[in-house]
Amino acid sequence: MNPNLREKCGVFGVYAPGDDAARLTFFGLQALQHRGQESAGIATSDGDELYLYADMGLVAQVFDESTLDELPGDSAIGHTRYSTTGASVDCNASPFLLQGPHGPMAFAHNGNIVNSEALSASLAARGIDFEATTDSEVIAQLLAHAPGESWEQRFGELMRRASGAYSLTVLTPDAVFGVRDPMGVRPLCIGKLNGHGWVFASESCALDLLDAEFVREVEPGEVVRADADGLTSTFPLGAAQRPKRASCILEYIYFARPDSRLGGQLLYEARANMGRQLAREHPVEADIVIGVPDSGIPAAIGYARESGIPYAEGLIRNRYVGRTFIQPTQRLREQGARIKYNPLPEAVAGKRVVVVDDTIVRGTTNPLVVGMLRRAGAAEVHMRISAPPVTHPCFYGVDMATRGELIAAHSSVEEIRKHVGADSLGYLSLNGAITATRQPGDGLCAACFTGEYPSAVPLQLDKLALETSDFHKRGTSASTSRNGAGPTRVRVKV
Numbered sequence: 001m002n003p004n005l006r007e008k009c010g011v012f013g014v015y016a017p018g019d020d021a022a023r024l025t026f027f028g029l030q031a032l033q034h035r036g037q038e039s040a041g042i043a044t045s046d047g048d049e050l051y052l053y054a055d056m057g058l059v060a061q062v063f064d065e066s067t068l069d070e071l072p073g074d075s076a077i078g079h080t081r082y083s084t085t086g087a088s089v090d091c092n093a094s095p096f097l098l099q100g101p102h103g104p105m106a107f108a109h110n111g112n113i114v115n116s117e118a119l120s121a122s123l124a125a126r127g128i129d130f131e132a133t134t135d136s137e138v139i140a141q142l143l144a145h146a147p148g149e150s151w152e153q154r155f156g157e158l159m160r161r162a163s164g165a166y167s168l169t170v171l172t173p174d175a176v177f178g179v180r181d182p183m184g185v186r187p188l189c190i191g192k193l194n195g196h197g198w199v200f201a202s203e204s205c206a207l208d209l210l211d212a213e214f215v216r217e218v219e220p221g222e223v224v225r226a227d228a229d230g231l232t233s234t235f236p237l238g239a240a241q242r243p244k245r246a247s248c249i250l251e252y253i254y255f256a257r258p259d260s261r262l263g264g265q266l267l268y269e270a271r272a273n274m275g276r277q278l279a280r281e282h283p284v285e286a287d288i289v290i291g292v293p294d295s296g297i298p299a300a301i302g303y304a305r306e307s308g309i310p311y312a313e314g315l316i317r318n319r320y321v322g323r324t325f326i327q328p329t330q331r332l333r334e335q336g337a338r339i340k341y342n343p344l345p346e347a348v349a350g351k352r353v354v355v356v357d358d359t360i361v362r363g364t365t366n367p368l369v370v371g372m373l374r375r376a377g378a379a380e381v382h383m384r385i386s387a388p389p390v391t392h393p394c395f396y397g398v399d400m401a402t403r404g405e406l407i408a409a410h411s412s413v414e415e416i417r418k419h420v421g422a423d424s425l426g427y428l429s430l431n432g433a434i435t436a437t438r439q440p441g442d443g444l445c446a447a448c449f450t451g452e453y454p455s456a457v458p459l460q461l462d463k464l465a466l467e468t469s470d471f472h473k474r475g476t477s478a479s480t481s482r483n484g485a486g487p488t489r490v491r492v493k494v
């Protein structure tokens with residue numbers, strides 16, 4: 001697992017007549033906890049009022065029986081957040097609840113908008129101000145104030161004006177929407193709840209937990225409405241207006257859970273196939289193959305199967321240190337890596353070890369892993385990476401680093417090998433990674449490996465750009481229901 005790659009958010013939505021939507025959402029968010037650990041929130045509708053509760057912390061820390069009891073209704077959306085634009089502060093906890101000209105609406109976003117500063121300036125010029133400091137609030141306000149007779153038409157306005165990545169769940173008094181940006185960068189899928197409702201989730205693992213049947217993925221540029229009439233699909237932009245599909249390849253390599261399905265394939269299998277290909281591209285004589293837990297394990301198993309070298313557990317992960325990243329600063333990340341893993345000397349001592357990891361980003365944790373294995377007695381350490389070198393930053397919702405911080409942007413493979421202290425180092429080729437996804441290469445974003453972004457991007461992305469914007473002053477907005485301190489509890493009457 002690479003602490004230098006932080007997924008942005010997980011979104012969830014449920015329309016379940018007669019059911020307790022807040023509790024369904026609570027469990028759905030728990031399945032998506034890996035996509036964001038800084039804040040969590042749930043908004044519900046009972047058809048008469050919208051309710052919101054959001055706060056900093058893990059899903060199980062934010063919610064208990066009493067807070068869930070304050071969220072009545074049989075439709076809901078939920079959100080787990082990691083900050084990609086906007087600081088990790090309580091005013092940015094999602095979902096956002098807005099009272100716009102078309103009525104109340106709750107809004108949850110996964111991804112990142114690359115033109116949020118320009119959009120916020122144009123909204124501010126119309127007299128709309130902001131209480132939070134995230135791109136998510138900007139596009140929520142854009143949607144709330146968009147022209148159009150229907151929500152579907154307003155989503156069209158959002159798609160025409162917002163550039164970047166957004167998978168959304170949106171709650172109105174009588175419907176839940178699942179929406180994916182026209183490039184389809186971030187995932188979003190649809191499930192059927194035992195014949196009595198519908199679920200939207202960033203990943204299919206959240207459907208499994210609710211025993212919901214996987215129906216399909218929301219298509220790029222699609223708006224899916226779940227309401228009393230069932231499911232309705234709309235594509236607000238015509239085919240000629242829609243950009244080429246660019247689904248994030250790192251979801252396949254690392255971000256999404258291995259028990260989720262993406263592009264019709266179980267991700268555990270995709271990652272095992274990446275490991276097989278890695279063994280073909282970078283063979284080595286060794287005694288055991290180990291994976292860096294948890295995300296390196298499927299590729300390590302694939303490498304072992306293809307090479308015939310036995311797979312072994314060599315590193316044990318302390319599973320209860322997730323909150324090490326309460327403040328995701330570089331210093332804490334480095335400290336976190338030291339306490340996160342413990343090697344098994346009996347497994348690695350005297351052995352030539354192949355250690356498989358998913359990525360090298362800044363190159364801060366990999367030397368620690370190699371050092372641990374050597375101190376545990378490994379005779380040789382051969383590092384294999386189930387992704388190509390990360391050479392460019394992400395502008396679509398992954399907190400990675402600036403280009404200068406990416407070790408592969410300015411170092412050769414041999415220089416990186418020396419830096420991590422391994423006896424050999426091999427990266428999976430981009431073609432090898434694409435083949436393992438079973439997706440057409442021209443439908444994937446691989447910009448962090450190639451620098452070929454699927455849309456225009458700013459030269460630098462400042463995560464805190466909106467913090468310093470004149471338009472984003474916390475606590476000044478009357479239109480966004482945030483209070484800027486402590487948990488957010490809001491009721492809005494329809």
Ligand code: SF4
Pocket residue numbers: 185247248249250251393394395396397398445446447448449
């Ligand atoms: S730049 Fe990389 S992490 Fe970002 S969307 Fe593209 S492939 Fe995914």
